[in-house]
Amino acid sequence: MMHRRGNEASLRYEARRQREDESPRLHAEVPTLESLKLEIEERRGNASNPETTYIRRIVVESAPALFALVCGERDCEDGGHDITYAVMAGLRRGSTKFEGEDVCHGSVRTTTCGRVLHYKATATYRP
Numbered sequence: 001m002m003h004r005r006g007n008e009a010s011l012r013y014e015a016r017r018q019r020e021d022e023s024p025r026l027h028a029e030v031p032t033l034e035s036l037k038l039e040i041e042e043r044r045g046n047a048s049n050p051e052t053t054y055i056r057r058i059v060v061e062s063a064p065a066l067f068a069l070v071c072g073e074r075d076c077e078d079g080g081h082d083i084t085y086a087v088m089a090g091l092r093r094g095s096t097k098f099e100g101e102d103v104c105h106g107s108v109r110t111t112t113c114g115r116v117l118h119y120k121a122t123a124t125y126r127p
């Protein structure tokens with residue numbers, strides 16, 4: 001059982017890495033982007049206070065144009081937050097501050113995960 005899970009995890013990791021490798025680079029998509037910071041808050045679906053908060057600084061020169069964040073729920077399977085579309089839309093608009101939410105659709109044992117991720121993006125651009 002443990003063995004099978006381990007294999008699945010490494011397969012998922014491989015798929016994720018492959019996707020990152022195949023994605024266009026961020027600087028190619030938004031050439032004027034100078035810096036990007038994401039403030040992430042995660043909470044369980046029914047809680048009002050965030051359980052996890054962290055800041056992710058994106059290395060603009062080398063990062064892929066892909067924002068797929070893992071779910072913070074330990075037992076969540078096939079979950080995660082792909083905010084690529086929303087973040088890229090904000091950057092293409094040239095927004096310096098924008099935010100949004102994403103609900104995890106993974107499963108925790110017999111129910112859906114439903115963990116809510118809230119992100120606040122702060123970006124700067126070259127003139």
Ligand SMILES: [Zn+2]
Pocket residue numbers: 071072073076077079080104105106107113114115
């Ligand atoms: Zn989840």
